[in-house]
């Protein structure tokens with residue numbers, strides 16, 4: 001991965017709780033976040049005595065490099081968001097300024113925590129579709145705003161391999177949000193992925209969540225092992 005191709009943008013714990021309908025039991029369980037990037041999910045949950053590991057290819061870079069890239073790209077994102085305001089639901093977050101504040105705050109918390117988190121093996125440089133963890137290592141495996149969202153950049157086989165790998169390292173459950181692509185359309189890979197899961201005997205549900213910022217992106221895929 002070349003950091004110049006990445007536009008870092010991260011959500012916070014409140015958003016993760018809403019996207020994945022995380023209850024008290026989930027929050028205190030042993031979690032793997034795939035593609036957590038510069039979100040503050042790991043930082044905030046660890047502060048609350050949670051037990052979470054995040055993996056992402058951007059964790060191969062130093063804090064300084066990631067901060068630099070966030071600084072370089074923030075203004076581009078702000079302009080794009082302002083131009084495409086109508087593609088989003090301004091309910092929980094009321095305007096672009098508030099969104100920027102929430103995102104920058106999440107990313108600053110991530111950056112503050114990054115070096116210590118790396119030394120504690122909470123931020124690990126790994127990338128789907130291959131994970132180094134043993135089978136059944138985590139109670140719950142999450143993926144926010146990566147699989148399905150980038151369906152035009154990652155093919156069906158990548159999606160199938162990644163999801164089966166997340167299932168392998170999970171004891172109980174995998175949750176993926178959203179199931180739409182960047183154009184707010186249902187991912188072209190969803191139907192085929194569900195067919196593979198069904199053939200392999202995994203139970204799954206598409207569940208409506210408490211989170212909708214990208215228009216119509218309010219459902220997650222829940223796979224029960």
Ligand SMILES: C[S@@+](CC[C@H](N)C(=O)[O-])C[C@H]1O[C@@H](n2cnc3c(N)ncnc32)[C@H](O)[C@@H]1O
Nearest residue numbers: 010011035036037039056058127128144145146
């Ligand atoms: C849009 S960001 C989402 C960040 C975070 N999950 C959130 O919701 O705020 C997508 C993330 O996927 C990561 N990513 C890209 N390729 C990946 C791969 N092969 N495996 C895991 N994560 C990947 C990117 O580095 C980036 O941090």
